[in-house]
Amino acid sequence: MAKCDVCGKSESMPYQCGHCGGTYCAEHRLPEAHDCPGLDNWDDPGGVFDSGFDDSVTTSQSTNSGGLADRVGLDTGPGGLFGYFRGNMTYVFLAAMVITFVAEQIVIELFGFGTFRDIFVLHPNNPQYVWTWVTSVFAHDPSGFFHILGNGIVIYFFGQIVERQLGSKRFTIFFLASGMLAGLGQIALQFAQGSAYGVLGASGAALAILAFLTVLNPELRVYLYFLIPVPIWAITGFYLFASIFGSLSPLGAGLLGGDIAHTAHLIGLAIGLWYGNKVKSRARVPQSLQFGRGPGGPGGPGGPGGPGRRRP
Numbered sequence: 001m002a003k004c005d006v007c008g009k010s011e012s013m014p015y016q017c018g019h020c021g022g023t024y025c026a027e028h029r030l031p032e033a034h035d036c037p038g039l040d041n042w043d044d045p046g047g048v049f050d051s052g053f054d055d056s057v058t059t060s061q062s063t064n065s066g067g068l069a070d071r072v073g074l075d076t077g078p079g080g081l082f083g084y085f086r087g088n089m090t091y092v093f094l095a096a097m098v099i100t101f102v103a104e105q106i107v108i109e110l111f112g113f114g115t116f117r118d119i120f121v122l123h124p125n126n127p128q129y130v131w132t133w134v135t136s137v138f139a140h141d142p143s144g145f146f147h148i149l150g151n152g153i154v155i156y157f158f159g160q161i162v163e164r165q166l167g168s169k170r171f172t173i174f175f176l177a178s179g180m181l182a183g184l185g186q187i188a189l190q191f192a193q194g195s196a197y198g199v200l201g202a203s204g205a206a207l208a209i210l211a212f213l214t215v216l217n218p219e220l221r222v223y224l225y226f227l228i229p230v231p232i233w234a235i236t237g238f239y240l241f242a243s244i245f246g247s248l249s250p251l252g253a254g255l256l257g258g259d260i261a262h263t264a265h266l267i268g269l270a271i272g273l274w275y276g277n278k279v280k281s282r283a284r285v286p287q288s289l290q291f292g293r294g295p296g297g298p299g300g301p302g303g304p305g306g307p308g309r310r311r312p
Contacts, residue, residue, distance in 0.1 A: 003023070004023065004024050004025040004027075004028055005022045005023055005024060005028075005034065006024060006025075006028040006033075006034045007025060007027070007028060009025045009027075011023075011025050011026075015029035017029070017031060017034070017036055019031055019036050019037075019164055020034075020036050020037050020164050020165065022034060022036075037164075037165060088160075088163070088168070089163060089168045089171055089172050089175070090155060090156065090159035090160045090163050090171075093138070093155060093159070093175060093202075094152055094155060094156060096138045097138050097140065097148055097151070097152060097155075097202060098148075100120070100135065100138040100139050100140075101139070101140055101142070101148055104116060104120055104139060104140075104142040105142060107119060107120075108142060116142070117198060118132075119131070119132070119135060120132065120135050120136060120139035120200060121136055121139070121198035121199070121200050122136035122183045122184070122186075122187055122198060122199050122200065123187065123198035123199075124187040124188075124190040124191040124195060124196075124197075124198070125196070127184075127187060127191075133180045133183065133184065134176070134180065136183050136198075136199060136200045136201070137176065137179035137180060137183065137201075137202050137204075137205060138202065139200040139201070140200060140201050140202070141200070141201070147201060148201075150203075151201060151202045151203055151206045154206040154207075154209065154210060155202065155205070155206050155209065158206075158209045158210055158213055159171075159175070159209050161213060162174070162209050162212055162213060165216070165279065166279070174208065174212075174275060175205045175208075175209075176205070177271070178204055178205045178208035178267075178268050178271040178272065179202055179204050179205035179208075179268075181204070181267055181271060182203075182204020182205070182207075182208075182261075182264040182265070182267040182268040182271075183199045183200075183204060183261075183264055185263055185264060185267040186199045186261045186263045186264035186267070187199055189247075189263050199261050199264060201261075201264075203261070203264065203265055203268065204261075204264045204265065204267060204268035204271075205268060206268070207236075207239055207243075207265050207268040207269050207272065208268040208269065208271045208272035208275070209272060210232070210235065210236050210239070210269075210272065211236055211240075211268070211269045211270075211271075211272025211273045211276060212272040212273075212275055212276040213232055213276070214232050214233050214236040214272075214273070214276065215272070215273055215276025215277050215280055216276055216279075216280055217232070218231065218232065218233040219231050219232075219233070220232040222235060236269065239265060239269060240266075240269050242262070242265070243262045243263070243265040243266035243269060244262075244266060245262075246260065246262030246265075247262040247263045247266055
């Protein structure tokens with residue numbers, strides 16, 4: 001049984017909104033009936049919902065927006081090669097992570113670790129390499145899959161919900177800003193400490209997403225490893241404690257993983273908590289995330305992690 005997010009009525013077969021991810025009864029299932037925030041992000045000037053199956057939509061209304069994709073000749077319309085990514089920056093970021101991971105292997109193989117670091121690692125010795133402010137967000141430990149897999153799981157399952165709340169444009173800014181600020185904060189601390197470590201990874205952005213959802217609905221049930229129901233506040237609280245302990249205590253760095261950028265994690269969490277409070281009054285999230293229930297999907301492992309070099 002699930003409860004309607006509007007009236008609290010218990011439903012054995014609830015409806016889940018494809019725009020905001022909320023759970024509703026039959027009376028409030030339509031977007032206009034539950035004041036869906038997704039309506040604010042609907043920017044179709046022709047007032048036509050493009051299902052992708054009606055050819056008359058594509059003939060009467062152009063699917064091209066005149067943006068960057070059109071200028072470089074990419075077809076982002078229904079049925080096009082890149083149509084799957086239209087209006088879905090979560091998938092764009094995940095694809096960028098995978099492409100960057102492959103590029104890392106190629107660069108290391110052809111040019112060595114020095115070039116890899118100059119291109120992909122945000123380093124306290126070279127903060128003037130401004131491209132690494134961005135590339136380091138999408139780059140991950142090239143020696144294994146655990147780093148990118150952990151961050152990818154969090155971004156895939158939670159990022160889609162946050163994107164529905166904010167819209168793709170604001171979600172893009174939120175993701176990139178939290179990832180870059182987390183990395184810059186980490187190397188600022190390392191510079192002050194005289195550390196030679198660099199930083200890479202999307203954990204700062206991933207934990208910002210997690211913290212954002214925690215503010216919106218702290219009791220949101222996440223099925224950890226697809227089996228164990230855990231409130232999202234407990235997962236966020238664990239990472240908050242670990243990040244504070246690891247950032248402030250030399251002993252904590254040893255116990256919780258000396259190769260983990262705890263300060264970057266802490267900054268990402270702080271940004272997510274701040275921004276979540278800023279938009280809390282006009283946002284709705286589903287009551288649970290579990291395998292096979294609508295676009296929210298299952299709630300995978302609660303956050304990034306795994307062995308490797310220092311990374312957010």
